[in-house]
Amino acid sequence: MINxxxxxxxxxxxxxxxxxxxxxxxxxxxxxxxxxxxxxxxxVHAQAIKxxxxxxxxxxxxxxxxxxxxxxxxxCQIEFQENEMPHILGRLLNNTEDIYKLKIPELTAGRIPxxxxxxxxxxxxxxxxxxxxxxxxxxxxxxxxxxxxxxMMACYTETTAVMCLLDKCTEFILxxxxxxxxxxxSGIIIAEPAAGLLANEDCQTFSSEYVKRIVDSVQDETFLVxxxxxxxxGQCTEAMLITGANAYHFGNSxxxxxxxxxxPKDKLIMGNIDPVGVMKMKSASEIKTxxxxxxxxxxxxxxxxxSTGCDLPPHVPANNINAFFDALNEYNQK
Numbered sequence: 001m002i003n004x005x006x007x008x009x010x011x012x013x014x015x016x017x018x019x020x021x022x023x024x025x026x027x028x029x030x031x032x033x034x035x036x037x038x039x040x041x042x043x044v045h046a047q048a049i050k051x052x053x054x055x056x057x058x059x060x061x062x063x064x065x066x067x068x069x070x071x072x073x074x075x076c077q078i079e080f081q082e083n084e085m086p087h088i089l090g091r092l093l094n095n096t097e098d099i100y101k102l103k104i105p106e107l108t109a110g111r112i113p114x115x116x117x118x119x120x121x122x123x124x125x126x127x128x129x130x131x132x133x134x135x136x137x138x139x140x141x142x143x144x145x146x147x148x149x150x151x152m153m154a155c156y157t158e159t160t161a162v163m164c165l166l167d168k169c170t171e172f173i174l175x176x177x178x179x180x181x182x183x184x185x186s187g188i189i190i191a192e193p194a195a196g197l198l199a200n201e202d203c204q205t206f207s208s209e210y211v212k213r214i215v216d217s218v219q220d221e222t223f224l225v226x227x228x229x230x231x232x233x234g235q236c237t238e239a240m241l242i243t244g245a246n247a248y249h250f251g252n253s254x255x256x257x258x259x260x261x262x263x264p265k266d267k268l269i270m271g272n273i274d275p276v277g278v279m280k281m282k283s284a285s286e287i288k289t290x291x292x293x294x295x296x297x298x299x300x301x302x303x304x305x306x307s308t309g310c311d312l313p314p315h316v317p318a319n320n321i322n323a324f325f326d327a328l329n330e331y332n333q334k
Contacts (some may be wrong), residue, residue, distance in 0.1 A: 015333060023321070030048070036080045062134065065310075067192055071144040071145055085318065138210040147196060174218070200239045202238075203236035215243050233254060248263065248269055256272050284322065
């Protein structure tokens with residue numbers, strides 16, 4: 001078991017820059033499998049992550065970022081397409097009465113057992129490198145159960161009901177996190193992109209206070225919490241920090257230098273290469289230059305971790321991913 005508190009300190013004190021891109025689709029494609037296979041079969045999922053670990057020098061292993069997983073466990077209907085991430089069909093909750101009646105599911109619901117299996121296999125096959133599982137954040141999950149348009153209005157018109165829903169979402173996510181910790185994961189990446197739609201004060205009220213419950217319950221010397229919010233344009237970074245997580249992951253819409261100047265120096269700050277506009281759409285040579293420029297501009301921040309702003313989409317050329325790591329290696333050689 002890795003001491004993640006020491007691991008964070010080692011990365012900050014390391015004179016070499018590390019990278020932890022969020023990517024799983026390339027591993028699925030290397031296996032000749034479909035996205036549909038990996039998100040429904042824990043063994044295929046694990047094989048894809050293992051393939052990535054063998055191919056690229058990421059400082060930690062991450063699993064699929066699936067923002068339908070927990071919603072399905074609550075009862076949402078899911079549509080599976082061959083080469084796209086699953087989609088939620090319709091809405092589960094139609095009114096506040098539905099919120100109060102909502103039952104918190106067990107960890108046997110939906111595809112949760114397959115994701116636990118995937119994480120267990122990955123942990124067993126990974127030595128000396130942290131395995132970071134993925135979970136959705138409370139506000140993002142609530143929005144998927146109630147729809148985002150409805151919950152954004154209900155935050156002000158039905159505040160008590162929204163907080164009841166957030167309590168239930170948080171309780172389930174925490175239960176899932178505790179099981180991921182029990183099977184040996186070194187940490188979690190909490191994906192809370194919907195909170196980026198909120199102003200700072202509202203983000204604290206309807207997201208950060210609930211994320212903090214999870215952080216306070218599971219983060220310790222052997223377990224790291226990374227809070228990811230790719231919806232944040234910079235307006236709710238303060239609220240994110242209130243959670244007490246020891247690492248923060250930002251999307252490509254924020255100014256990385258401004259964010260690094262604002263954030264504590266003893267926290268890992270991760271980001272923020274555009275997964276589509278840069279990693280998928282640019283040429284390998286353009287990516288190498290772009291990544292190198294970000295590394296040079298962030299050279300004064302020992303706590304910066306190079307990453308993508310979010311999960312890489314399907315069909316990113318292998319040469320583009322190689323260029324990302326080539327830029328990192330050239331920077332470190334200097």
